Amino acid sequence: MGSALASQLLGEELWLSGRNQARLESLAASLGAQIYPAAEVAALAQAVSLIDLLIYAAGAVERALIKEPSRDLFAANFWGAYFLLRHLRWNPGGRALFLGAYPRYIAYPGFGLYAASKAALEGLLEVARKELKDVSFCLVRLPAVRTPLWAPLGGAPRGALSPEEAAQKIISKLAPPAYSA
């Protein structure tokens, strides 16, 4: 999703961050973007200077019953967003866009930590809207999208959007003047 969203913003001054360095480098080369590793959020916030638009598309999923061991999905689904909001500095009119999930679609067996971490993000954003008054927040709840996130679940469901379709829909809805690719 991050790649598809960034590609919609070709021509803008872009900073990309993520966990897969090889994919980041390849994407950055094709978009003329700069990159920064995902591990160092505070340093990233210093490096990128003032932000017009943050798109937080990081996400992790793993199917595990509550009775079973699981990766901690909060790092990608919650804490990354939290520390960006802590450290980023914004241009006037700055906007922040987060990818959420419909609670009723994810409250299924095996998705305990996923549902919890996505709910945590939404709870945080409700407060962030009230604290960071100079930033416009947008939470996008997507239907299913055919991304690698579905791989551990046996693939995306039928009717899932392609990442490109989803990204085009999202970016086209952002208010003009900027970013209406």
Add this chain to the structure above:
Amino acid sequence: MGSALASQLLGEELWLSGRNQARLESLAASLGAQIYPAAEVAALAQAVSLIDLLIYAAGAVERALIKEPSRDLFAANFWGAYFLLRHLRWNPGGRALFLGAYPRYIAYPGFGLYAASKAALEGLLEVARKELKDVSFCLVRLPAVRTPLWAPLGGAPRGALSPEEAAQKIISKLAPPAYSA
């Protein structure tokens, strides 16, 4: 809240756990209860054998803007509940009661991590209901209660219930036959 709830269950076979060992010991002596430190959830689950009723009243709060450093409130507000659900074993008809919060009352500046951790708990419970079919789940959203949780916030608001009033209301609503103190 934990003390008040436990006191409503005088006469039952009680296991108490919490972070304040001195308070635990004093309460256990007055209720004839057994105690277990809060840090070792898996060992606790082994020690207590089969559960009829879990009451999860642990909670932490700190007022900090997202831009400010904060304690990680997820340990008490989320992970304790998660690991109990992972490890506890239940008697038939087992029940699990959690203290939640009204999202609209906590979505205020300074409560980012509190709102997020409480939302995470509710997201987890939606899935837990579907995974742990032999357990009845109950999420209690209380109005304000005069507990030490309010100390860092300058005290409880006017009209707040006493812990004893709140505990009596909660326990009296649990279905008979057991625990209707």
